Amino acid sequence: xxxxxxxxxxxxxxxxxxxxxxxxxxxxxxxxxxxxxxxxxxxxxxxxxxxxxxxxxxxxxxxxxxxxxxxxxxxxxxxxxxxxxxxxxxxxxxxxx
Amino acid sequence: xxxxxxxxxxxxxxxxxxxxxxxxxxxxxxxxxxxxxxxxxxxxxxxxxxxxxxxxxxxxxxxxxxxxxxxxxxxxxxxxxxxxxxxxxxxxxxxxxxxxxxxxxxxxxxxxxxxxxxxxxxxxxxxxxxxxxxxxxxxxxxxxxxxxxxxxxxxxxxxxxxxxxxxxxxxxxxxxxxxxxxxxxxxxxxxxxxxxxxxxxxxxxxxxxxxxxxxxxxxxxxxxxxxxxxxxxxxxxxxxxxxxxxxxxxxxxxxxxxxxxxxxxxxxxxxxxxxxxxxxxxxxxxxxxxxxxxxxxxxxxxxxxxxxxxxxxxx
Numbered sequence: 001x002x003x004x005x006x007x008x009x010x011x012x013x014x015x016x017x018x019x020x021x022x023x024x025x026x027x028x029x030x031x032x033x034x035x036x037x038x039x040x041x042x043x044x045x046x047x048x049x050x051x052x053x054x055x056x057x058x059x060x061x062x063x064x065x066x067x068x069x070x071x072x073x074x075x076x077x078x079x080x081x082x083x084x085x086x087x088x089x090x091x092x093x094x095x096x097x
Numbered sequence: 098x099x100x101x102x103x104x105x106x107x108x109x110x111x112x113x114x115x116x117x118x119x120x121x122x123x124x125x126x127x128x129x130x131x132x133x134x135x136x137x138x139x140x141x142x143x144x145x146x147x148x149x150x151x152x153x154x155x156x157x158x159x160x161x162x163x164x165x166x167x168x169x170x171x172x173x174x175x176x177x178x179x180x181x182x183x184x185x186x187x188x189x190x191x192x193x194x195x196x197x198x199x200x201x202x203x204x205x206x207x208x209x210x211x212x213x214x215x216x217x218x219x220x221x222x223x224x225x226x227x228x229x230x231x232x233x234x235x236x237x238x239x240x241x242x243x244x245x246x247x248x249x250x251x252x253x254x255x256x257x258x259x260x261x262x263x264x265x266x267x268x269x270x271x272x273x274x275x276x277x278x279x280x281x282x283x284x285x286x287x288x289x290x291x292x293x294x295x296x297x298x299x300x301x302x303x304x305x306x307x308x309x310x311x312x313x314x315x316x317x318x319x320x321x322x323x324x325x326x327x328x329x330x331x332x333x334x335x336x337x338x339x340x341x342x343x344x345x346x347x348x349x350x351x352x353x354x355x356x357x358x359x360x361x362x363x364x365x366x367x368x369x370x371x372x373x374x375x376x377x378x379x380x381x382x383x384x385x386x387x388x389x390x391x392x393x394x395x396x397x398x399x400x401x402x403x404x405x406x407x408x409x410x411x412x
Binding site for chain 1: 285286287289290293294297
C-alpha cells in the first residue's frame, strides 16, 4: 500500500514539475501576452495541483492535508484573478505591435 | 552534492541574480517586480535557515506591502519619468553609491564569514528566560519582552512614515480622503477577489497573531495580512478609503502605541521597571499589547498604501 502511494506521489510530483517546466518554457517562448498568460496559469493550476496531490499521502495528518489543499485553492484564486486583470489590461491597451 | 546543498546553492544564485537584475534594469515597473521576486526568494532563504518568523515578515512586508508601495510610486512617477530621461544622477554620485554599498556588503560578508570561535550568541539566554514570559516562541519573547522598547519604536516609526506621506497633501485637501477614487466593477475579477479573499485573509491574520505566542507569527505579519485585505477592498472600489481627518481613524492609528506605552508605564509600578511585566501576568499583558498593535499596524500600512489625501473633505 505504502509503495503504491509512493509511486503515486512520484508520478504526480514529476507530472507537476513537468507542467511548471512547460509553463516556464511557454512564458519565455510564446509570442504575445495572452498566450504567455495561458502558459503561466496552466503551470499554476495543474502543476501546483499535481504537486499537492503528490504530497497529500505524506502530509502529517488530515489537518496538514487540508492546509495543502487550501494553499492550492488560494493560489488558484489569486492566479485566475490576476490572469483576468492582466488580460483586461492587455485588451484595454490594444493589440501589441 | 546533497539535494539540500543543491537547493541552497540554487537559491543563493537566484537571489543574487534577481538582486543584480533589479539594480541594473532601467524601467521602474520592472525593477519593482524584481524587488518583489527578490523578497519572496529571500523569504525562502530564511525558511532554509529555519528562521520562519523572519521569513513570514520578509514575505509579508518585504515582498508584499513594500512591493505595493513601490508599485504605486512607480505608477505615479510613470509619465514624469519618461519626460525627463536625462534627469539621472551623474557618474560620480552613482560611483560613490556603488562603492559605499559594496563596502557595506563586504563588511556584512566579513562578519558572516569570519565569526569569532565560538560565535557569540544570545540564543541560550533567550530560551532560558522563556518560562518567565509564558510564551513558547523565543522570537516573540525578544520582540515583546526582552527588547520591547525596540518594537515600540518600530511602531512609532511606522506612524511617522504615514505622517510623511500625508504631508505631501496640498493644504486645501488636508484631512480629506487619500488616493484617487477607485470605481468598482461589480462583475470584474478584482471585485470578485476582493469579496472572496478577505474572509480567509482575516481569519489567517487573527490566527497568525494568536499563534505568534508559541509558533512563528506575531503582530507584524498578522497586521500586514489584514492590511493587504483592506488594500484589496479599497483598490477594488468596494469600500472607499476613510478621510484622514476622522477622529476614529486617528484613534485606530495610535491605539497600538498607546496601549503599549500604558502597559510599559504600569510596569514601573507592578514590576519595578519601564516595559517590565510582573512574571505571572507576562503572557496576558503581551497579548493585550499585541492585539491593538496588530490592528494599528494594519490601519497604518493600509493608509500608507492608500497614499496622501487627494480629495476634499466629505461635506
